[in-house]
Amino acid sequence: MKALVYDGPGNIEYREHPMPTLHDDTDIVMRIAQSTICGTDAHIIKCGVPTVQPGTVLGHEATGIVTEVGGSVKNVKPGDRILAVCVSACGYCRFCTSGLYGQCLNGGWALGNTLDGVQAEYARIPFARNSVYKIPDNLTDEQVLFLTDILATGYEVGVLNGRVQPGDTVVIVGAGPVGLSATLTVQLFSPRNIVVVDRVAGRRETALKLGATHAVDEHEVHAVVDQLTDRLGADVTIEAVGFLDASELTADLVRSGGRIANIGVHEGTSDPAPGEAVGQAGHHHHRHPVRVDHLAADELHRHGRAGRHPDDHPPDAPRRDRGRVRHLPALRGNRGPEGRPDERVSSGRTP
Ligand SMILES: NC(=O)c1ccc[n+]([C@@H]2O[C@H](COP(=O)([O-])OP(=O)(O)OC[C@H]3O[C@@H](n4cnc5c(N)ncnc54)[C@H](O)[C@@H]3O)[C@@H](O)[C@H]2O)c1
Numbered sequence: 621m622k623a624l625v626y627d628g629p630g631n632i633e634y635r636e637h638p639m640p641t642l643h644d645d646t647d648i649v650m651r652i653a654q655s656t657i658c659g660t661d662a663h664i665i666k667c668g669v670p671t672v673q674p675g676t677v678l679g680h681e682a683t684g685i686v687t688e689v690g691g692s693v694k695n696v697k698p699g700d701r702i703l704a705v706c707v708s709a710c711g712y713c714r715f716c717t718s719g720l721y722g723q724c725l726n727g728g729w730a731l732g733n734t735l736d737g738v739q740a741e742y743a744r745i746p747f748a749r750n751s752v753y754k755i756p757d758n759l760t761d762e763q764v765l766f767l768t769d770i771l772a773t774g775y776e777v778g779v780l781n782g783r784v785q786p787g788d789t790v791v792i793v794g795a796g797p798v799g800l801s802a803t804l805t806v807q808l809f810s811p812r813n814i815v816v817v818d819r820v821a822g823r824r825e826t827a828l829k830l831g832a833t834h835a836v837d838e839h840e841v842h843a844v845v846d847q848l849t850d851r852l853g854a855d856v857t858i859e860a861v862g863f864l865d866a867s868e869l870t871a872d873l874v875r876s877g878g879r880i881a882n883i884g885v886h887e888g889t890s891d892p893a894p895g896e897a898v899g900q901a902g903h904h905h906h907r908h909p910v911r912v913d914h915l916a917a918d919e920l921h922r923h924g925r926a927g928r929h930p931d932d933h934p935p936d937a938p939r940r941d942r943g944r945v946r947h948l949p950a951l952r953g954n955r956g957p958e959g960r961p962d963e964r965v966s967s968g969r970t971p
């Protein structure tokens with residue numbers, strides 16, 4: 621089969637790769653129909669992420685058709701159309717039993733990281749009982765494709781962790797697919813202002829189409845937030861980039877007592893310098909330094925995502941707004957012309 625293989629920082633190749641087979645009786649093998657390209661893939665390709673070994677197939681969010689099932693898999697059968705979750709959850713470890721599937725001790729974020737991922741013709745999905753879902757007949761692949769990583773991350777790690785309230789002024793730094801997902805889903809909580817920051821004009825335009833009230837670059841944003849908040853600062857700032865300067869921007873723009881939600885998986889991390897606190901960036905178990913002396917907020921929310929499953933509806937989410945988020949196909953416009961990762965809009969740091 622063909623797959624997109626990571627060969628170390630700066631190198632990927634779409635080439636022949638061995639077909640996946642069942643290893644455990646809890647596995648399935650699926651034929652991939654659609655998969656997403658996450659900013660995390662871009663981080664891996666550009667700078668490397670320590671857990672991803674050269675030779676690994678990238679990709680961690682996909683739809684497709686089940687081709688083989690292990691002996692103990694009961695929830696799907698060959699021929700079923702499914703969504704594969706970016707997090708593989710064993711279901712019985714300390715973290716799975718408390719609903720923190722992203723931190724699963726036996727799986728977690730494994731696809732396209734410690735195991736071959738889904739940017740391939742076929743993929744093996746471990747712990748299928750908790751990690752794949754049948755797609756209802758009345759929904760297309762494209763309508764559900766973003767539900768396990770990109771949309772869920774913008775919503776859970778950004779909007780829910782930022783505890784957005786009606787009337788808030790919210791700043792979202794980064795208008796990639798994840799920042800745009802936060803832009804869409806933050807509207808469920810009726811903020812007064814949604815200020816999106818990005819360097820790329822096309823992404824700012826998309827943010828406005830999806831409901832941002834303002835879309836500016838990082839030089840214009842201070843004046844806009846000052847004017848909207850009478851110089852108090854934003855109630856909530858959301859980092860959806862993964863670089864230190866974007867983190868600092870979220871800290872500069874938040875008001876005292878406001879909330880910062882960090883989504884980005886940060887590059888060039890590991891050892892924090894003296895005076896830096898360490899936060900956890902989501903399901904990627906990645907540590908990143910945050911300059912505490914820059915933080916104006918006395919309340920910080922930089923928790924990673926719980927890695928909830930699509931059928932766990934958060935109790936505080938507004939159920940009556942079901943059906944309001946119906947612009948997902950617009951996020952596709954952020955891929956390169958062929959949807960290949962090497963053609964993505966650059967995040968502005970590397971050529
Ligand atoms: N925590 C999690 O579970 C989780 C899950 C998925 C993605 N992520 C992370 O979320 C981040 C965003 O993902 P994505 O797919 O949207 O990535 P992306 O690279 O497509 O988007 C990042 C955007 O930020 C913009 N940008 C770069 N520097 C900026 C700056 N200083 N100010 C303003 N904008 C700037 C870029 O122009 C780009 O549009 C990545 O770091 C990714 O690894 C985290």
Ligand SMILES: [Zn+2]
Pocket residue numbers: 658659660661680706769770
């Ligand atoms: Zn991802």
Ligand SMILES: [Zn+2]
Pocket residue numbers: 709710711712713714715716717723724725726727
């Ligand atoms: Zn587990």
